[in-house]
Amino acid sequence: GESVGLHLPTLSVQEGDNSIINCAYSNSASDYFIWYKQESGKGPQFIIDIRSNMDKRQGQRVTVLLNKTVKHLSLQIAATQPGDSAVYFCAEKKNSWGKLQFGAGTQVVVTP
Amino acid sequence: NAGVTQTPKFQVLKTGQSMTLQCAQDMNHEYMSWYRQDPGMGLRLIHYSVGAGITDQGEVPNGYNVSRSTTEDFPLRLLSAAPSQTSVYFCASSVQVGSYNEQFFGPGTRLTVL
Numbered sequence: 001g002e003s004v005g006l007h008l009p010t011l012s013v014q015e016g017d018n019s020i021i022n023c024a025y026s027n028s029a030s031d032y033f034i035w036y037k038q039e040s041g042k043g044p045q046f047i048i049d050i051r052s053n054m055d056k057r058q059g060q061r062v063t064v065l066l067n068k069t070v071k072h073l074s075l076q077i078a079a080t081q082p083g084d085s086a087v088y089f090c091a092e093k094k095n096s097w098g099k100l101q102f103g104a105g106t107q108v109v110v111t112p
Numbered sequence: 113n114a115g116v117t118q119t120p121k122f123q124v125l126k127t128g129q130s131m132t133l134q135c136a137q138d139m140n141h142e143y144m145s146w147y148r149q150d151p152g153m154g155l156r157l158i159h160y161s162v163g164a165g166i167t168d169q170g171e172v173p174n175g176y177n178v179s180r181s182t183t184e185d186f187p188l189r190l191l192s193a194a195p196s197q198t199s200v201y202f203c204a205s206s207v208q209v210g211s212y213n214e215q216f217f218g219p220g221t222r223l224t225v226l
Binding site: 009032034036041042043044045046049051089091093096099100101102103104105 | 155218
């Protein structure tokens with residue numbers, strides 16, 4: 001079946017470096033994608049979203065890139081900080097009425 | 113605003129016991145949902161509600177019941193707990209159905225069934 005998945009379960013990043021978290025999706029009908037951050041013991045927290053009519057969207061220190069040709073989504077975090085250590089989930093939605101489908105998550109560990 | 117609140121934070125049950133996980137939001141959100149999160153897996157949708165009096169099943173509804181008598185509250189009931197229901201449960205809400213609004217998540221309830 002179609003699903004959202006992540007390439008790497010764990011990503012180790014040195015403080016100050018840029019992080020890139022990848023996500024593959026197989027449902028070409030999905031038109032909305034979201035990145036969530038989940039810190040230990042807390043609920044997921046919205047980071048940034050992107051609609052399928054866009055290729056790139058920027059937030060504060062974060063950028064989401066969408067490549068519809070290869071069905072790939074990525075989250076870039078600039079100048080990674082210790083507070084960025086968390087599990088990052090991508091999620092997709094088929095349309096505004098669709099339900100969110102989550103990937104398994106990537107653990108980001110920031111080292112000094 | 114308190115956002116999305118969940119109680120209890122932790123719970124241990126014996127197999128066969130029943131209990132209700134509470135969820136409330138004070139943002140007047142139309143859409144509410146329950147997810148479970150298991151190690152190495154993404155969040156899976158259990159039940160959801162598009163408004164007071166309306167609920168529907170998600171991806172993994174078996175063993176759970178929900179009701180939505182008010183806009184604010186969306187309790188999740190385990191009728192007869194099983195070890196397979198050991199998980200972390202998250203409640204979420206968003207402004208309305210049929211929109212691209214973000215979902216706001218509660219802090220979670222960690223449930224262990226012995």
